[in-house]
Amino acid sequence: xxxxxxxxxxxxxxxxxxxxxxxxxxxxxxxxxxxxxxxxxxxxxxxxxxxxxxxxxxxxxxxxxxxxxxxxxxxxxxxxxxxxxxxxxxxxxxxxxxxxxxxxxxxxxxxxxxxxxxxxxxxxxxxxxxxxxxxxxxxxxxxxxxxxxxxxxxxxxxxxxxxxxxxxxxxxxxxxxxxxxxxxxxxxxxxxxxxxxxxxx
Numbered sequence: 001x002x003x004x005x006x007x008x009x010x011x012x013x014x015x016x017x018x019x020x021x022x023x024x025x026x027x028x029x030x031x032x033x034x035x036x037x038x039x040x041x042x043x044x045x046x047x048x049x050x051x052x053x054x055x056x057x058x059x060x061x062x063x064x065x066x067x068x069x070x071x072x073x074x075x076x077x078x079x080x081x082x083x084x085x086x087x088x089x090x091x092x093x094x095x096x097x098x099x100x101x102x103x104x105x106x107x108x109x110x111x112x113x114x115x116x117x118x119x120x121x122x123x124x125x126x127x128x129x130x131x132x133x134x135x136x137x138x139x140x141x142x143x144x145x146x147x148x149x150x151x152x153x154x155x156x157x158x159x160x161x162x163x164x165x166x167x168x169x170x171x172x173x174x175x176x177x178x179x180x181x182x183x184x185x186x187x188x189x190x191x192x193x194x195x196x197x198x199x200x201x
């Protein structure tokens with residue numbers, strides 16, 4: 001519950017249904033989760049480009065970018081990771097209600113944290129996309145050298161090396177980015193959105 005007292009939620013005068021009718025598509029959060037280097041942001045950006053070209057209201061929330069502002073006071077301890085995802089989940093809920101297809105690209109290693117974001121939203125508004133790749137492939141893509149630092153003991157709480165990653169058990173979509181290129185992965189995301197009525201064919 002909020003710490004603030006004497007507050008009340010104010011519903012807007014423009015309903016979600018009116019926005020959907022005006023925009024010609026539904027709102028939803030696509031939550032891209034996976035190890036660092038698995039391709040979450042790369043696929044999300046490709047999907048964002050293709051949706052924007054089709055006139056869809058779309059926005060990508062990237063892990064690093066969010067930590068510059070909204071979550072700049074948080075580190076990578078388990079507690080801070082949970083708070084990071086909680087804040088992002090609330091933002092995604094607002095974006096989705098505004099009928100934006102929100103592409104959230106975050107390692108988000110804990111299943112309970114991702115499930116908590118799902119629970120914030122009505123059924124069908126949260127789509128979990130597991131961006132999966134073998135750890136060796138993720139390490140080979142690591143332009144920041146984070147895996148090497150973690151293995152050298154210079155970086156604590158790094159997912160996949162000295163902190164756990166809990167893979168989704170019931171993701172709406174799984175992308176194997178070590179077996180297919182970014183165009184193929186993006187095409188599968190767009191195909192899912194079309195098939196399930198989020199965007200027109």
